[in-house]
Amino acid sequence: MRIIDHVIAGGAGGTSARTGDVFDPNTGQVQARVNLGTQATLDAAIAAAQAAQPGWAATNPQRRARVMFQFKALVEAHIDELAHLLSSEHGKVIADSKGDIQRGLEVIEFACGIPHVLKGEYTQGAGPGIDVYSMRQPLGIGAGITPFNFPAMIPLWMSGVAIACGNAFLLKPSERDPSVPVRLAELMLEAGLPEGILQVVHGDKEMVDAILDHPAISAVSFVGSSDIAHYVYRRGVDAGKRVQAMGGAKNHGIVMPDADLDQVVNDLSGAAFGSAGERCMALPVVVPVGEKTADALREKLLPAIAALRIGVSTDNDAHYGPVVNAAHQQRVENWIQTGVDEGAELVVDGRGFKLQGHEQGFFIGPSLFDHVTPDMQAYKEEIFGPVLQIVRAPDFETALRLPSEHQYGNGVAIFTRNGHAAREFAARVNVGMVGINVPIPVPVAYHSFGGWKRSAFGDTNQHGMEGVRFWTKVKTITQRWPDGGVGDAANAFVIPTMG
Numbered sequence: 001m002r003i004i005d006h007v008i009a010g011g012a013g014g015t016s017a018r019t020g021d022v023f024d025p026n027t028g029q030v031q032a033r034v035n036l037g038t039q040a041t042l043d044a045a046i047a048a049a050q051a052a053q054p055g056w057a058a059t060n061p062q063r064r065a066r067v068m069f070q071f072k073a074l075v076e077a078h079i080d081e082l083a084h085l086l087s088s089e090h091g092k093v094i095a096d097s098k099g100d101i102q103r104g105l106e107v108i109e110f111a112c113g114i115p116h117v118l119k120g121e122y123t124q125g126a127g128p129g130i131d132v133y134s135m136r137q138p139l140g141i142g143a144g145i146t147p148f149n150f151p152a153m154i155p156l157w158m159s160g161v162a163i164a165c166g167n168a169f170l171l172k173p174s175e176r177d178p179s180v181p182v183r184l185a186e187l188m189l190e191a192g193l194p195e196g197i198l199q200v201v202h203g204d205k206e207m208v209d210a211i212l213d214h215p216a217i218s219a220v221s222f223v224g225s226s227d228i229a230h231y232v233y234r235r236g237v238d239a240g241k242r243v244q245a246m247g248g249a250k251n252h253g254i255v256m257p258d259a260d261l262d263q264v265v266n267d268l269s270g271a272a273f274g275s276a277g278e279r280c281m282a283l284p285v286v287v288p289v290g291e292k293t294a295d296a297l298r299e300k301l302l303p304a305i306a307a308l309r310i311g312v313s314t315d316n317d318a319h320y321g322p323v324v325n326a327a328h329q330q331r332v333e334n335w336i337q338t339g340v341d342e343g344a345e346l347v348v349d350g351r352g353f354k355l356q357g358h359e360q361g362f363f364i365g366p367s368l369f370d371h372v373t374p375d376m377q378a379y380k381e382e383i384f385g386p387v388l389q390i391v392r393a394p395d396f397e398t399a400l401r402l403p404s405e406h407q408y409g410n411g412v413a414i415f416t417r418n419g420h421a422a423r424e425f426a427a428r429v430n431v432g433m434v435g436i437n438v439p440i441p442v443p444v445a446y447h448s449f450g451g452w453k454r455s456a457f458g459d460t461n462q463h464g465m466e467g468v469r470f471w472t473k474v475k476t477i478t479q480r481w482p483d484g485g486v487g488d489a490a491n492a493f494v495i496p497t498m499g
């Protein structure tokens, strides 16, 4: 059985007393075991980070950026290998795995410009003979704790910016699909990153708690489900760290009566069922405005859903593959049952789907619910599977209220030809990322990613300038170079003003 090891100080991390099973979701079989680290694993990584980080921070930013350029070239050269590895542990189809890697690489492209964005501010003559300037300095050692659903993109969101800013970065990837993060760390080393600057420590709650409590770690970036995000946020802040913790989601797509329904159905099929619904920016709730819109949308959705092809992740014609493991498959099917029990109309039932020749794989067919209402638990909670819910709204104001009042506020989309309605919606909706005729509004790397409400704890987004702010601290210097004359001694006892 293949063992997936830590990456500590440029090498492997040795054996672990505990391991976790890594499945191939296509077959349902265990294909590898991942070492689950302990406090001692973390201590070894911290020691290597402490030895390496001051030198890395002192390396001029242009040289740090050159490692990013080199890394980008290496990932591009290995994209097929990485995409296959990713698909084999996650279950998403190869083209989607390439997208996962590409969206991460775009943050690396942003990090290639780090010398420019790290420049500080300067005021000459802020007072008589006084200049004020500020600089952004790295925090020291940062950690990232990441979910299973984007095993390339999310580690790169964090590590690309953190490292380019001059930090050492410890990655604790999801134990469900840990191989791609390891390969990315190996490629960073090959690109010229000094040992100890990017390390991978695998583990579960034990490792997460060790990271949150470790005094040498200054900042923690987390992405995962909301209860754990909130826990990580509280415990990390309590230990005096800077923490950003992104959580779950339940994104709505509002369909106005004037929308192009063929376009909407095409967009919705991908956004609701792509990656088997395992995206924090999926669109699992659609809100048609008016009964006529709802009926027409439902009629067009049915053949589109019937045409979806579910296959193994290497099937180039498949729209989506299996979910990540058996426990998650069961969880999604339980939520479908809850929806039925609560009185929603199950129009298409994806439970019990078997792919011929892969009967043990973790496949779920697409499901469609109609007449879902806001009081239902199946509406309030994140399902994270190939399940689309129709919530009918009588008017624009009701449609606007639904995502605004939902506990999650990650993404939302409006489909309309009416610029005024779109503009009004974008301004008023209580959600962090908005798409206008764009079903999955994941911002490009040089903007920043972050939801609102229970979709994110903390106040700084991922990547872009928000990422730079998160991974650096500002130092402000007020300088005076006296010409040798004696200053006014009486003033020394009064708070200095520039008056």
Ligand code: NAD
Binding pocket: 145, 146, 147, 148, 149, 150, 172, 173, 174, 175, 203, 204, 205, 208, 209, 223, 224, 225, 226, 228, 229, 246, 247, 248, 249, 279, 280, 382, 384, 410, 451, 455
């Ligand atoms: P998860 O919360 O189960 O795991 C995330 C990380 O937390 C993993 O590294 C895991 O090892 C660790 N962890 C798990 N249980 C823990 C515990 N009890 N204590 C401490 N750490 C623990 O999430 P997941 O299932 O891997 O990922 C899916 C979730 O992530 C969904 O809720 C999805 O919406 C969310 N997500 C959010 C975003 C975003 O940016 N808002 C992006 C991607 C995924």
